[in-house]
Amino acid sequence: MVLKRRATALAAAAVLVLTPALASCGDDDGGNGGRTDGPSTTLPTMTAQPADPSAAEAEITKNWTAFFDPRTPNAERVRLLEDGARMAPVLAAFAGDENAAASSAKVKDVEFTSPSDADVTYDLLVGGKPALPDAKGTSVLQDDTWKVSVRTLCGLVQLSGATQVPGC
Template sequence: MVLRRRAAALAAAAVLLLTPAVAACSDDEPATGNQVTSTAPPGMTARPSDAGEPDDPAAARAEITRNWTAFFDADTPAAERVKLLENGEEMKDVLAAFAGNPQAAATTAKVTGVAFTSASGADVTYDLLVGGNPLLPDSRGTSVLQDDTWKVSVKTLCGLVKLSGVTVDGC
């Protein structure tokens, strides 16, 4: 257990140091479930209009923005982060590593775009900031609707962890 937490802590630290490579983690395939994808520039449609979207796109967009901001905020309690991550209960070790990382305390995310891929999925463009300064602008991830809550996808978090080269249970 201690070795797994240490590996998770190292992965979290590496994520903060290696985040510029995240942009290379996206692909051009349509998002399904929790797959990381590219999004179109603001003002352009990334998906066909028949791709579907939630009943209230404005409310969903606001919730995604709010939840992503909270998820990447060091002041958000671990129990709340679990609720903001897809399959969060299964990802507790990874989340605990983020909470224990001193650099994570200065890391935040600013959502800059949301493009719905379905009624329960969205591509999210965000800036990863450290101390308010952009460390990784125009990052791409996904949000999924799970248990009536828009959450950061496991695929997004694991994409960040994967950059570290460390294998963490759950990713």
């Protein structure tokens, strides 16, 4: 029964996080830099990572670890969650949950998809043992802080079986 539930949770988590929103970029001048002498033959270089990827990865790892640490005060979790003030009631609802109190996360990989977004691979641990190994989530840069995304939190809320959670 536990194995079936874990497989279901992994499948649901995979569906939730393997469908990231794609951002598109364009320009208003038809791609020729405002020139009237014909189309441009070179495109501007777009970077898919922040200016200092090593520092950003370290901050993501630190913040995810703190966010999922049951000893982290709820006020700090609010600060580490995208739109944390709006999502505070969701965090408060799980503050007394027995499973949440035994949960933690270990970040395994960070892959930047833009200067302000990253895909995060992590193990969700319960009692120090992997409950959702190689789980996928996202991190966003908001207010100069790398935060756990609302999408990641809501995906985990759905996996918990909770329904009708405001904000998710």
